[in-house]
Amino acid sequence: MHSIYSYIIVMAVVTYLIRMLPLTLIRREIKSNFIKSFLYYVPYATLAAMTFPAILHASDDMRASVCGFAVALALSFRKKSLLTVAVCACIAVFVVELIVI
Amino acid sequence: MGDKKEFRRGLADAIPVCLGYIAVSFAFGIQASEAGLSVFQAALMSISNVTSAGQFSSLDVIKNNASYAEMMLLQFVVNIRYMLMSTALSQKLAPEEKTISRCLVAYGVTDEIFGLSVTRKGRLHPAYSYGLIICSVFGWVLGTFMGAFAGNIMPQRLISALGLAIYGMFLAIIIPEASDNRAVMGVVIGAMALSCMFTYAPVLCGISSGFRIIIVTVVIACLAAVIAPRSEEETADA
Numbered sequence: 001m002h003s004i005y006s007y008i009i010v011m012a013v014v015t016y017l018i019r020m021l022p023l024t025l026i027r028r029e030i031k032s033n034f035i036k037s038f039l040y041y042v043p044y045a046t047l048a049a050m051t052f053p054a055i056l057h058a059s060d061d062m063r064a065s066v067c068g069f070a071v072a073l074a075l076s077f078r079k080k081s082l083l084t085v086a087v088c089a090c091i092a093v094f095v096v097e098l099i100v101i
Numbered sequence: 102m103g104d105k106k107e108f109r110r111g112l113a114d115a116i117p118v119c120l121g122y123i124a125v126s127f128a129f130g131i132q133a134s135e136a137g138l139s140v141f142q143a144a145l146m147s148i149s150n151v152t153s154a155g156q157f158s159s160l161d162v163i164k165n166n167a168s169y170a171e172m173m174l175l176q177f178v179v180n181i182r183y184m185l186m187s188t189a190l191s192q193k194l195a196p197e198e199k200t201i202s203r204c205l206v207a208y209g210v211t212d213e214i215f216g217l218s219v220t221r222k223g224r225l226h227p228a229y230s231y232g233l234i235i236c237s238v239f240g241w242v243l244g245t246f247m248g249a250f251a252g253n254i255m256p257q258r259l260i261s262a263l264g265l266a267i268y269g270m271f272l273a274i275i276i277p278e279a280s281d282n283r284a285v286m287g288v289v290i291g292a293m294a295l296s297c298m299f300t301y302a303p304v305l306c307g308i309s310s311g312f313r314i315i316i317v318t319v320v321i322a323c324l325a326a327v328i329a330p331r332s333e334e335e336t337a338d339a
Contacts (some may be wrong), residue, residue, distance in 0.1 A: 001165075001169075002163075002166055002169065004137070004138060004142050004163060005142070005145075007159065007162070007163055007169070007172055008142065008145055008146045008149060008150075008170065009149075010169050010172050010176075011149075011150050011155065011156075011159055011172060011176050012149035012150050013144075014173050014176040014177055014180070015150050015151075015152055015155055015176055015180050016207065016208065018177065018180050018181060018183050018184050018187070018202055018209075019180075019183045019184075019186075019187050019207040019208070020187070020203075020207035021129050021184075021187075022184050022187035022188040022191055023187045023188075023190060023191045023194075023203045023204075023206060023207045023210075024191075024203045024207070025202055026187075026188050026191050026202065033150055033323075033330055034326050034327075034330065036185075036331060037325070037326035037329075037330045037331040038322050038323060038325075038326040039181070039182065039184065039185040040185065040326075040331055041285070041288050041321070041322040041325040041326060042178075042181055042185075042318060042322045043182040043212070043274070043275070044275050044278065044279065044285050044288045044289055044292070045238070045291075045292040045317060045318040045321040045322045046154065046178065046179055046292075046314060046317075046318045046324070047154060047271040047274060047275050048155060048271075048275055048288065048289040048290075048292035048293050048296070049292040049293065049295070049296040049313070049314050049317040049318060049321075050157075050158060050268075050271060050273060050296075051268045051271045051275075051293070051315055052293035052296055052297065053293075053296065053297050053300050053301075054268065055265065055268040057338040058264040058265050058268055058311070059261040059262060059264050059265060060257070060261040061261075064261075064262075065265065068262075068265040068268075068324065069265075069268070070167070070268070070271040072265070072268065072272045072273070073272060073276065074274070076272045076273050076275075076276030076277060077276055077277075077280050079205040079277045079280075080273065081117070081121070081273065082121045082125075082213070082269075082270045082273045082274065083117065083120060083121040083124060084273075085269045085270065085272060085273035085315075086124055086125060086265075086266040086267070086269035086270045086273065087124060087266075087269075088120070088269070089265040089266070089268070089269035089272075089330075090262040090263055090265050090266055091262070091271070092260065092265075093209050093264070093265050094258060094259070094261075094262035097258055097261060097262065098258070
């Protein structure tokens with residue numbers, strides 16, 4: 001059994017170094033267009049992979065999750081704020097679960 | 102002596118971020134306590150990491166009792182975007198800014214704080230960043246604490262609904278850019294499809310969720326960088 005505190009320390013160190021090293025070391029712009037492009041696409045690939053299909057299993061009922069997903073998508077396409085999208089997705093799940101369960 | 106003014110401005114600008122963080126970290130607190138973390142451990146993780154995607158994904162690793170190496174690799178890949186943000190911010194700070202200021206600013210590089218810092222006109226004042234960071238991290242830790250502490254006594258229906266919060270936030274981060282940029286849309290759809298394959302296909306579904314995210318990210322972002330490299334003007338804006 002690994003210690004939770006060790007996990008937290010490992011995470012914190014890796015995450016901090018990622019943030020700290022470029023700020024302290026890199027003072028000139030990155031030249032490689034491939035690396036710049038890769039880094040640009042990374043967050044979208046990561047967050048998309050984390051979201052789907054996990055979002056389908058995020059609530060107790062898959063039908064409710066699908067509705068929450070649809071609501072979040074629709075609001076995101078309208079460029080609503082993070083808070084609005086998150087709260088409305090939760091409300092959608094809550095309402096659907098009230099009806100179907 | 103513009104420091105005080107910049108600091109106050111940072112505090113005020115970060116209020117919406119603070120509120121958003123409370124909602125999302127509340128959900129994190131609940132999931133963390135379900136994964137077996139104590140209230141203190143959950144709050145400690147939040148104050149030492151300040152990364153939504155990294156922290157949520159870490160819970161799977163902890164639940165599965167996976168290796169520290171897997172945790173390091175997962176955090177590296179999930180958070181590698183901060184490298185780009187820190188690089189952009191390093192250009193925005195005055196070149197003579199002290200190393201200690203740079204180290205403190207680095208602590209608070211998140212999607213939202215970066216967004217606020219980088220869209221400010223002119224040089225980035227560290228005092229402004231400190232204001233943003235203190236206000237935002239306060240919300241992040243408070244929400245975690247409340248979620249981990251009170252999540253256990255919350256009705257199951259509410260917990261179930263809050264499970265969607267983090268994914269809603271992720272979609273709100275990626276979809277606006279995807280709807281303006283076809284390459285990003287391709288990345289989002291491709292990553293979701295590949296992630297589905299790794300979740301449900303035989304053999305592939307045996308791969309842990311941490312490595313699934315790593316593999317999908319590296320494959321899709323590499324493909325996108327080869328097929329649709331960013332032009333010089335586009336990368337100059339980043």
